[in-house]
Amino acid sequence: MKEYQAVLSIFKGSNFVVKRPGGIQCKIIGKVNESILESRVFNINTTCSEPDFNYQIAWKLNKKKFQELRLNRGNVKIECHQLTNDGKIESLIGYCLISIKEAIEITSYEEIDVKNSKILPLTGTKQPWLQYGPKLLCMLHFEDPDKVIAPVQKRKMILKTPTKKDQTMKEFMWSTNNEMGYFQLGQPGPSDDLYIMNITLIFCQHLRHLLVPKSSKLRDMEWRIMIDAFGITISSDNFMIPEDDCEEANCKSTYLGDKSTARIRANEQEFSRFLNHSVLEMKVTTVKDEKLELQGTAFIELEALTNPEIIEIRSVVNIIPERAKNIPRQHKPQLSQIVDLEKELASMSVQDTVNDNGDGTVVTEFSEVGAGDKSAKTEKRSEEIAVVPEGQSYKDPLAKKYNFCPEITSSKPSAETVKEQQIILSGRLQESSSSSTSKSRAVSIQDKEILPSPIKLPKKSKIPPGNYVLNLKFFGLNIKCRRPFNTNWFVVFYYPPLSVLPEDKCILQAKPKQLWMRNGSCILVLMRTRLRDGLFDEDPISFAHVPLGDIFTSDSDDNNCRLLKGSAAVYTFKNSQHNMIRIGYIGYEFILSEDKGQNDLESSASLFSVTSVQHETKEKDNNLKYGSRKENSIEEWRAQEEKKFSESLKEKEKAYFQILSAEHKKQKDESEKMINEKLKSREAQLGESARTSQFQLHQELEELKLQMRSLEADKNMEVKSLKRQLDDAADLLKIANEKKRCVEIKLSVKDEEIAKPMSNRNKWPDLEALVKIEKLEQEVCN
DSSP states (O other): OOEEEEEEEEEEEEOOOOOSTTOEEEEEEEEETTEEEEOOOEEEOTTOSSOEEEEEEEEEEEHHHHHHHHHTTOEEEEEEEEEOTTSOEEEEEEEEEEEGGGOEEOSSGGGOSGGGOEEEEOBSOOTTGGGTOOEEEEEEEEEOTTTSOOOOSSOOOSSSSOOOOOSSSTTSOEEEETTTTEEEESSOOTTOEEEEEEEEEEEEEOGGGGOSSOOTTOTTOEEEEEEEETTEEEEOOOEEOOHHHHSSSOOOOEEEEEEEEEEEEEOHHHHHHHHHSOEEEEEEEEEETTEEEEEEEEEEEOGGGGSTTOOEEEEEEEOEESSOOOOOGGGOOEEEEEEEEEEOOTTEEEEEEEOTTSSOOEEEEEEETTOTTOOOEEEEEOOOOOOOOTTOOOOOTTOOOOEEOOOTTSOOOOHHHHHHTOOSOOOOOOOOSSOTTOOOOOOOHHHHHTOOSOOOOOOOOSSOOOOEEEEEEEEEEEEOOSSOOOEEEEEEEOSSOOEEETTTEEEEEEOHHHHHGGGOOEEEEEEEEBOTTSOBOSSOOEEEEEESGGGGGSOBOTTSEEEEEEEEEEEEEOTTSOOEEEEEEEEEEEEEEEOOOHHHHHHHHGGGTOSOOOOOOOOOOGGGSTTTTTTSOHHHHHHHHHHHHHHHHHHHHHHHHHHHHHHHHHHHHHHHHHHHHHHHHHHHHHHHHHHHHHHHHHHHHHHHHHHHHHHHHHHHHHHHHHHHHHHHHHHHHHHHHHHHHHHHHHHHHHHHHHHSOTTTOOSSOOHHHHHHHHHHHHHHHO
């Protein structure tokens, strides 16, 4: 008889969190009706919560049995058991069901892939597995011997070679280059690239559930989050939970806004292996008497950053408690963060220096590799922080600093240890220009000890700091989309200021030094969908970064004009996740000309087929011309440039804070809306149940009244019948008494007759006595 083969493929598991030292052993059992098959023994250690099972269980079923199971919706029961050291079953971790009707018929072994599998959560779990929610990644298929392609000599594996993903970065060798200011992954080589990784902590919530027992002094307790990365420990600033978060009813999120930045130098293959096989380990601790106590741990995977289309990861991860148990699912502690990765040009060698004037300005020198006689490009960037708005305890998201903290059970490190683990960027000074009495943020001794390189003065630029006009045009928008959509896009320029002209042309008045800074004066192109009433949506759907500094790489013509053409990638967010993907390209064209007057402006605008352009140029600052620059001191000119740059930096940081606050507010509104809907539905259910219970009670009361009435009627009938019986009995007794008296009278008459002598006896009976007896008999009868 023809036999089918039902095969269950178990790929991997998730959320198998093990805290027992040495790990545990488990076994998977599959059941189909009375047929039971077991797998081999698997080891799950404490460092891997996603074990790779890569196992198959197969049942041979005849055609009739297989059709009956599919018609009757038979299920395959998958049980996961925890074993003892002797190999015996200790407890049930959980089980799941998969319907045989959902089995896929395959024609080749290439269809057995993770893409066709399903995630099945385990049910029937108990503590401690209940709070983690373990899951299995499975696939069920059947093979028809008449249709399946003959297998090859070496059958394809379900997954790739099993890999062990550690939850720390200890297996990778890290070293610190204090002179150049970066972390070295592995051995340095000539083909190494330079990467910049930013880790931003957004907010956390439900931290009070990590404490065992719950402290009454929760409002006065300080918290700290530590990240084990790059061979060191990065520590956030201490923060406290707001008063609203301490109450059970009003549990709100705590905004952090703490950002850390690191420069990593590594080979591309080694760095890709680091992203695939490592996760960031974040430890949530409490600070008490300068001692740290671990309360929970969270892990962030970095595998998504290997995709070149994804430049950042935004996620909310659950915090695994260290001692707390039985935490409800709606109150699980969570931590939101952003991890973004940026790659610097491999053909540039970077070195950060600090000016010797004591203002804390960091100068970054870019030198081209193999440039020969070309001079190094010098760039200055201010390290001042924007003024924090009142009523908000935001940390500086752009502050590129690291705080070195001790281990949880150790004391404070010495100055030599801090010197060995120093990083490239130190703390920034926060100064408030609004009031003279505001306190400035002082730099700690550690920050002063880890300044990366010796002090150097910035080099002079070859291009004079005159005023220039930049004509900008966008064209050739190519979006890869399944269906066309009508869009309109416009330009938003952060620094320097930009004015938009008709026909998608832009004119910019700025100094070349401002355009040249870090090759990073970029234009953000936003695209919005056009509505019927002529308005636009509020949220941008795509954007592109266009570098303006590249225009100085082109040669100038006879009219002292520079022309640059190119294209920039257009990015957008993927679905509900915050991962960015590339969807197309947009072309751009720059013309940079010296601003000598209104006539030159109109002639430069004519290159874009603009007949008349009305643009009012600003008055030229004679002190900033190349001819008069020798008369003014270079310190005054530099102070003006730094002031302008600091103002633009504050605007950027303010916009960044607004985006973060808007996102946080949106999530908060959604959660409140969901809670209100649940409360309304619960109130409606309670009202409906109250009405149904009241109606049932009313019906029961009516039934009881009817029963009482029937019982009273029956009682009255019984009473009446008893009365009638008593009356009848009394009448019968009366009749019996009368009969008895008649009999007694007759007997007395006879006795009197007998007592008379024979002589005195009448020959005839006494008529009066007879009449008397008849009357008595009649009375008795009546």
